[in-house]
Amino acid sequence: MQTYTVTCGSxxxxxxxxxxxxxxxxxxxxxxxxxxxxxxPDRAMAQALQLMEEGADILDVGGESTRPFSDPVxxxxxxxxxxxxxxxxxxxxxxxxxxxxxxxxVARQAVAAGATMIxxxxxxxxxxxxxxxxxxxxxxxxxxxxxxxxxxxxVAPVYSDLIPDIMAFLSEARDRAVAxxxxxxxxxxDPGIGFGKTIRHNLQIIRDLNRFHELGAPLLVGPSRKMFIxxxxxxxxxxxxxxxxxxxxxxxxxxxxxxxxxxxxxxxVHDVALTRDTLSVINAIASV
Numbered sequence: 001m002q003t004y005t006v007t008c009g010s011x012x013x014x015x016x017x018x019x020x021x022x023x024x025x026x027x028x029x030x031x032x033x034x035x036x037x038x039x040x041p042d043r044a045m046a047q048a049l050q051l052m053e054e055g056a057d058i059l060d061v062g063g064e065s066t067r068p069f070s071d072p073v074x075x076x077x078x079x080x081x082x083x084x085x086x087x088x089x090x091x092x093x094x095x096x097x098x099x100x101x102x103x104x105x106v107a108r109q110a111v112a113a114g115a116t117m118i119x120x121x122x123x124x125x126x127x128x129x130x131x132x133x134x135x136x137x138x139x140x141x142x143x144x145x146x147x148x149x150x151x152x153x154x155v156a157p158v159y160s161d162l163i164p165d166i167m168a169f170l171s172e173a174r175d176r177a178v179a180x181x182x183x184x185x186x187x188x189x190d191p192g193i194g195f196g197k198t199i200r201h202n203l204q205i206i207r208d209l210n211r212f213h214e215l216g217a218p219l220l221v222g223p224s225r226k227m228f229i230x231x232x233x234x235x236x237x238x239x240x241x242x243x244x245x246x247x248x249x250x251x252x253x254x255x256x257x258x259x260x261x262x263x264x265x266x267x268x269v270h271d272v273a274l275t276r277d278t279l280s281v282i283n284a285i286a287s288v
Contacts, residue, residue, distance in 0.1 A: 009139070025062070059093060100119040101119070118134050144195065170189045189218070193221060194222075209263070209264060220264070223255035253271075
């Protein structure tokens with residue numbers, strides 16, 4: 001696995017010696033997996049602290065659902081959701097806090113409140129100020145591939161050549177970030193499992209993930225509880241599976257193992273404890 005060093009405020013992440021875990025903290029009423037479970041600041045903070053205790057290396061705090069066909073959330077509402085949680089966590093956690101947002105203003109205020117990383121699933125497409133904001137804040141920037149927007153991304157996604165298309169998109173997004181002043185070494189790339197992808201697309205990305213190392217950047221991948229896992233595991237008579245059921249947890253861990261074996265630097269998951277155990281074995285195998 002290629003190695004990188006990323007600075008998040010006063011903390012340094014060594015990416016490459018093992019696959020790190022980003023724990024998901026959704027402060028939303030409508031996320032596909034855990035919407036509403038951690039909607040209050042107290043519950044969200046408790047969940048974040050638990051994920052850190054279970055082994056999360058990064059906490060990713062988000063206040064807007066990006067599930068397929070979801071509607072956007074206004075800036076003030078998103079800020080009302082995330083700022084109290086980030087402020088409450090900033091002096092209580094020993095790991096970096098990432099703000100999961102597509103809005104530059106939300107990112108800027110989240111960093112002022114204690115976040116030290118920005119996770120932009122739109123790869124700078126939804127807010128032209130995001131790149132310059134990340135540059136001014138001096139924090140790492142995660143750029144994810146998504147075809148379209150959450151509202152329409154799963155409407156018959158088609159690619160001319162899947163892996164090269166995604167790689168070209170991510171390379172261009174990184175170039176725009178660097179041109180705006182973001183340190184090239186502070187950009188993390190995410191191929192966007194489940195964001196404008198069919199089941200076959202998602203499986204191909206995981207199978208061919210090692211090709212993304214050609215981009216020369218840390219790779220983050222988020223397979224957790226995604227639809228492709230549920231569709232692969234469900235009974236033919238079922239329309240969908242409960243994302244919280246044990247079968248989906250096991251399927252997620254199978255995906256995590258495959259992703260880690262392909263050299264992903266970070267996996268973004270809901271179940272940190274299960275992922276820690278999976279990666280303990282995978283990292284040991286990889287280090288032999």
